[in-house]
Amino acid sequence: MSRRDWLAMEEWLPDDVDSLLDLAASIKRGEVDGGLEKRVLAMVFMDPSLRTRASMETAMFLHGGHALCLEPGKGSWAMETELDVVMDGTTVEHIIEAARVLSRYADALAVRSFPKGTDWAVEREDRTIRHFAEFATVPVINLESSRRHPCQGLADAMTLRERLGETAGKRFVLQWAWHPKALPTAVPASAAIAAAHLGMEVVIARPQGYDLDPDDYTAVEALATARGGSMRVTDDLEGAIEGAHAVYPKSWGALGHFGQPEAERALREGKRDWRLTEERMATTADGKGFAMHCLPVRRNVEIDGAVLDGPQSAVIDQAENRLHVQRALLLELIGTSG
Amino acid sequence: MSRRDWLAMEEWLPDDVDSLLDLAASIKRGEVDGGLEKRVLAMVFMDPSLRTRASMETAMFLHGGHALCLEPGKGSWAMETELDVVMDGTTVEHIIEAARVLSRYADALAVRSFPKGTDWAVEREDRTIRHFAEFATVPVINLESSRRHPCQGLADAMTLRERLGETAGKRFVLQWAWHPKALPTAVPASAAIAAAHLGMEVVIARPQGYDLDPDDYTAVEALATARGGSMRVTDDLEGAIEGAHAVYPKSWGALGHFGQPEAERALREGKRDWRLTEERMATTADGKGFAMHCLPVRRNVEIDGAVLDGPQSAVIDQAENRLHVQRALLLELIGTSG
Amino acid sequence: MSRRDWLAMEEWLPDDVDSLLDLAASIKRGEVDGGLEKRVLAMVFMDPSLRTRASMETAMFLHGGHALCLEPGKGSWAMETELDVVMDGTTVEHIIEAARVLSRYADALAVRSFPKGTDWAVEREDRTIRHFAEFATVPVINLESSRRHPCQGLADAMTLRERLGETAGKRFVLQWAWHPKALPTAVPASAAIAAAHLGMEVVIARPQGYDLDPDDYTAVEALATARGGSMRVTDDLEGAIEGAHAVYPKSWGALGHFGQPEAERALREGKRDWRLTEERMATTADGKGFAMHCLPVRRNVEIDGAVLDGPQSAVIDQAENRLHVQRALLLELIGTSG
Secondary structure, three states: OOOOOEOOHHHOOHHHHHHHHHHHHHHHOOOOOOOOOOOEEEEEEOOOOOHHHHHHHHHHHHOOOEEEEEOEOOOEOOEEOOOOOOOOOOOOEEHHHHHHHHHHHOOEEEEEOOOOOOOHHHHOOOHHHHHHHHHOOOOEEEOOOOOOOHHHHHHHHHHHHHHHOOOOOOEEEEEEOOOOOOOOOHHHHHHHHHHHHOOOEEEEEOOOOOOOOHHHHHHHHHHHHHOOOEEEEEOOHHHHHOOOOEEEEEOOOOHHHOOOHHHHHHHHOOOOOOOEOHHHHHOOHHHOOEEOOOOOOOEOOOEOHHHHHOOOEOHHHHHHHHHHHHHHHHHHHHOOOO | OOOOOEOOHHHOOHHHHHHHHHHHHHHHOOOOOOOOOOOEEEEEEOOOOOHHHHHHHHHHHHOOOEEEEEOEOOOEOOEEOOOOOOOOOOOOEEHHHHHHHHHHHOOEEEEEOOOOOOOHHHHOOOHHHHHHHHHOOOOEEEOOOOOOOHHHHHHHHHHHHHHHOOOOOOEEEEEEOOOOOOOOOHHHHHHHHHHHHOOOEEEEEOOOOOOOOHHHHHHHHHHHHHOOOEEEEEOOHHHHHOOOOEEEEEOOOOHHHOOOHHHHHHHHOOOOOOOEOHHHHHOOHHHOOEEOOOOOOOEOOOEOHHHHOOOOEOHHHHHHHHHHHHHHHHHHHHOOOO | OOOOOEOOHHHOOHHHHHHHHHHHHHHHOOOOOOOOOOOEEEEEEOOOOOHHHHHHHHHHHHOOOEEEEEOEOOOEOOEEOOOOOOOOOOOOEEHHHHHHHHHHHOOEEEEEOOOOOOOHHHHOOOHHHHHHHHHOOOOEEEOOOOOOOHHHHHHHHHHHHHHHOOOOOOEEEEEEOOOOOOOOOHHHHHHHHHHHHOOOEEEEEOOOOOOOOHHHHHHHHHHHHHOOOEEEEEOOHHHHHOOOOEEEEEOOOOHHHOOOHHHHHHHHOOOOOOOEOHHHHHOOHHHOOEEOOOOOOOEOOOEOHHHHOOOOEOHHHHHHHHHHHHHHHHHHHHOOOO
């Protein structure tokens, strides 16, 4: 089989994603042992992590493998991500050499790289992860890039399947939430894609000015439609949540003001009410819809503590599922029986 | 058996502590193999570490397990430790979610969190480690909190037993030492508790103004008395060391000036003679008492280099014993035969 | 057998170095399994690393062992490296205790410590790695000190043997290269020693003022001569490269201006042409000489991107060989069959 990367869920065949989800469920039931003996995963974290690092490292260990954790600019060299550059500035290692060399030590690479620039037209090309994939000679796993967080999306899909059983026709609300900072769109885009993959009624509730990238909408809508679901964008938050089966509050910055923190902050002002409260959770389907979040979550800012600590929260199960889906993904990409 | 945490030695039954020490001695003799296969320990370091990290990671590995090492604010997210807070400031991950999520990935959590604040009335509640224990669903191990460093205390106890055989009635001197900074009291309190556990004559030699927390004195005295020993506090350093079997110099800050560095420094001034010298070691029991320290130690400031490099130093054995007691602790808390 | 350290290639018997290279080749062919079960390597990184950390950690894992990665001043305590000092300044842990304690946890120590000072007369004594070796009680491995990077040198030698077969009489050019910063001399000195070990015609091409330490020249010449080769120093870059079998461009600072960045920069100015280009590679032996580098490399500054990406580059194989030679070294120093 040719080498496969895991850069974005919608780039895999839906049947293959379903196989991963089936394998993850089997793993969670304790049915799968071994399979990564002598396998090495090299993780490159250009940004911080708790769940991702802990769950990937645990995933490798539980099946007999080992994960390396490299942090360019901290423990390792500051990395150049642009091609064709004369490197006489501050970066000392090019992503080309890093990808090629790590491919000689490890059986797969995993990369986290958040958007850093000031120009969305550049960031939306997702160059760092794409360049890693271009120059690596082993599978590359996206641990959250400028555009996608497909490991999170896979855990989101697993959690939705686990809680809902039949997902088709059920309503998934991606709810924009206020936050003190303008955050990336990788997680909300990936969550919507995960729900689309499950054929759900995907409702994106956000204030004016907070649309995801048009390409994200296109991807969500195409996948949802192909899988028997739908996509809708609205600024009617109450209407979206009323009768919803799952609500996923998540903050992200206004792409129209990307790299312009003052303008973005002005637009965000006055929207602290875009928060997931107990009152809103009470209006979900049968009053029993559940709340999702990728974590880390700002308590009482994105979601009220009472919701997080209450019976309608799925966030800890969702975080646990990161471990199971990643075990499945690693076994699929670099497993010894592959 | 219900879940057990290792937060403070005095919170365990003395018999159970003795069992740990027996197991550690057996491990040191090379009699114990395996027992932590597929077990994961998640370590959360909010402060730096050499011995603790290296010995815990080695302990897990030697028995077939794996230790994760997370550093909030460096490689992972800055962590909120206060409950009931609206998280619109600088912290991005709450300890509640961190404890709950890590409990899903790991079989035990281990946490290091030094006192940071300016108010001892707050710090003495030891909230960070207590909150971790409250929200975790797996055993929690204290790797040094504001109040206690029980893994160090256990290694101290092992070293005392190893060197003295019968410990009852022998004299243990906890000696305050000068140091350029006001250090925490967790280590000295835990060392005194360890000696108390062994039924020793515990003498705390410190200058006026450098008492440990009253609760620490109560804990030491209660445990020492129950185990056939005693506790005494003095400012007569020479008298304390003369005839002592073990001397444990350690610096700590004046709790009465906690969070007031200028006032504390003024009180500390002129006390550089509170140092463990060869001359003082010569006055110990038969001239053969031994010197202990938790490390890192400031050479020629807390202890003279000649003592550290000489035959009366137990500090390297003591550091080695961290490994053995922690292997015992981990086998006890999360071992596969448990 | 008495304990052995790996501090500098020229301190080992040439036959023993050849045995390591033979073992590394066997490992690369997949002929060696296991041998480091329950073995622990403690790595102390006082400076950043990507290849070294990743390859050492992978080397230990692949044979059943485990590598600890400690970073003094980051995750662990700032370390004092001078002896006889009253530690009332900023360092909190002495290298003496660190070396002694880590020797109790690990089967070998590995240390990276670049030159930091302003006085080459001091730095050239290579005190940090030598002190570690003095106070450790287990083998010490140099992961790049002020003077030597012998793991890199070993990989360089493996790469030269692999590509050239018979190395005797073939020409190895160590080429000084321009770089925006004054870099250490450990890598170029170790590369020249590696080529000398192979009995090659070692040519060091550098501008006036950029000589390596006189002791380095003595070591290279003595070893080259003993092994049937030679050493020559020149400022004729074109003449050196013409007909060469291997070209190793590498930047280093002028030792005559060590610790004087302004003076050094002035001397370096105007030398950006000391770069390895396609044109120069075309003049090598049969137009098929190969380019080496330790990495990280500044693209289009030390070596043109076209050379790095072209068929004459050996740099990725060279980086891969770090893994194989280190596996051999670890098996030799702390292997279970030793």
